[in-house]
Amino acid sequence: MKPSGVITLMTDFGLSEPYVGVMKAVILGHFASAVMVDLTHEIPAQDVAAASFWVERAYRWFPLGTVHLVVVDPGVGSARRAVVLEHEGHLFVGPDNGVFASLLDGASPKLVREIDQRLVGACQLSPTFHGRDLFAPVAAVLASGANDVKSIGAACELAPGHPWRPLRVPGEPLEGRVIVVDHFGNLITDIEACLLDMAPQVQVIVAGRTVPQVRTYADAKPGQCVALVGSFDTLEIAARDASAAMLLGVKLGDRVFIESN
Amino acid sequence: MKPSGVITLMTDFGLSEPYVGVMKAVILGHFASAVMVDLTHEIPAQDVAAASFWVERAYRWFPLGTVHLVVVDPGVGSARRAVVLEHEGHLFVGPDNGVFASLLDGASPKLVREIDQRLVGACQLSPTFHGRDLFAPVAAVLASGANDVKSIGAACELAPGHPWRPLRVPGEPLEGRVIVVDHFGNLITDIEACLLDMAPQVQVIVAGRTVPQVRTYADAKPGQCVALVGSFDTLEIAARDASAAMLLGVKLGDRVFIESN
């Protein structure tokens, strides 16, 4: 795989301390011309499911050969594995806590390797910050082309994951949940657009209320809550110029139902 | 116009989801060596007036030939136009909701074009995220020099705008308003320094109180509220090591008066 030179970063570190900046320092030390793009550093603390959702939805927008660094790592310093994964022409680096399982959706990844810290020269890891001491240098040497995935360590299996998509049981109503409450108060669900028949006879029910379906935010009346296919192809509940989360009293993890009339 | 290769980004998307990161992905796909600078992504949701103020104040600090992408877009998916504008050697890309009218301040822009999505290959727009699907690719091809403004679409007029400057009526007190409450609690007003005669006989009145005029923050006594010309050449109300917004109980949109003794 030919690297694009781009590295994306997604963490739950926030931006109030220089944790992300220091990861970038380490990347630049190994690959001075890295192009680094922040996906977000505001994943809710230790919310592996949200990270799993966003990396799966976001990676495909980047050039082929991009390295995606995902560090939401409640098990840092424990025996959990550190892995590199190749999938659909992209590389993924991070702790093996299930965050990457959604990418595969049951398929086999092309390559998975357990990071051998001796091979990448990361001999003295701090027990608390593998993002800086292990994952950043691995991402950098992969993005620069100095190392290929096979050189990173031995083949391994991925840990069982956090599949963010709900299962559809034929004949039963589809039940999903709110996987992200975004900056605008939009409720992003885990129900993929392709699972929906957004015809009028399908009802979207949240917080005990049926919300009408529209095509775009501007189709809603001011203050009205509506359902639509969101920007990343999942069902979303939104309100015109307002927060659907506040109007409906709905929060992360709450359930959303799709019923056929 | 010779592009500088720099693209600035200003949105109301926040940083808690990867919306901005995915716009950057699309830009890199069209222009791998783009230099991207975030202006801010914390414009209050749908606050076109604040975006209008900041783009007008900020653009001039960038190299000539910079492309400024401004996506505060409550009308996404509706019939509002998408435009590109050339002004003073800079390019501006975004929804035509009045955000760019302040740049011109009554003057005629050198060039305005309505974005023809067929010309830029953006055939399948999502109805909810034109920042990613339309404005990002247009900004990229302009910044790379692959396209010039005239190739983007047909000439058009700009929508009437959000002129952020108050009008001065001769013989009457000047009335402005708080257009930004910044991170420090400083009250940034829409009253330009050139409209003021910051002589001692002019009084600045906010929340019913007259605040003394100083040259710099350090001239205020601890806890004192003062008026000064701020960093972007408008009247600002600040407090020494404290939040003027909290001390005065003043919020976004509140009025500020300038009276001559």
Place this chain on the structure above:
Amino acid sequence: MKPSGVITLMTDFGLSEPYVGVMKAVILGHFASAVMVDLTHEIPAQDVAAASFWVERAYRWFPLGTVHLVVVDPGVGSARRAVVLEHEGHLFVGPDNGVFASLLDGASPKLVREIDQRLVGACQLSPTFHGRDLFAPVAAVLASGANDVKSIGAACELAPGHPWRPLRVPGEPLEGRVIVVDHFGNLITDIEACLLDMAPQVQVIVAGRTVPQVRTYADAKPGQCVALVGSFDTLEIAARDASAAMLLGVKLGDRVFIESN
């Protein structure tokens, strides 16, 4: 000193206004290929001690020849000096308010220069934003190699500083304080790991409670508060999947004691 081309930025400006973006504009105007890395812009307003801590802990992770721009500047516009400092192969630029004294820890810096604004062409400074008008251009010309430190101004002494490390008085218990409450609610103290003997017979006492010592976050029981050596080699109080600050009711500046049994 050969510049790396990298400039780090640390301020208390926040990200809600384009203050940082405009500093980057000025840097690009002087040095179009600058590699800019944000350390953080969420230093608590005017908290010079926190900035002093973070710059000292973070700079060493960057390539030699990096320029570190630190603008936490309550005295902007007053008579406080503006300085450039060379130390351990890195350059530091900012207001001379003690923020750089911790870097030296009593040693003499290799070079300190007072910025002569005439030499760098910054003739018309705003009285409120030297980050943009003075420090950004100086950082840019140093990082590009257009100027060396000696060309920036006359030699001077640094202002007395904010040494963030507590003194150890032989025979007395070591007393430190919480210097950062981070994004996770971890309590980062100013007690360096090398001052500690993390043996079982040493007790860490905070908020009147003795907290057990562990090696990594995953060693704590859920909800338990523990003491460990943090990622930047100082004593840290953390809780498993929770905020130690909330659990203990401890805040910035509170004291932490180390006692030998």
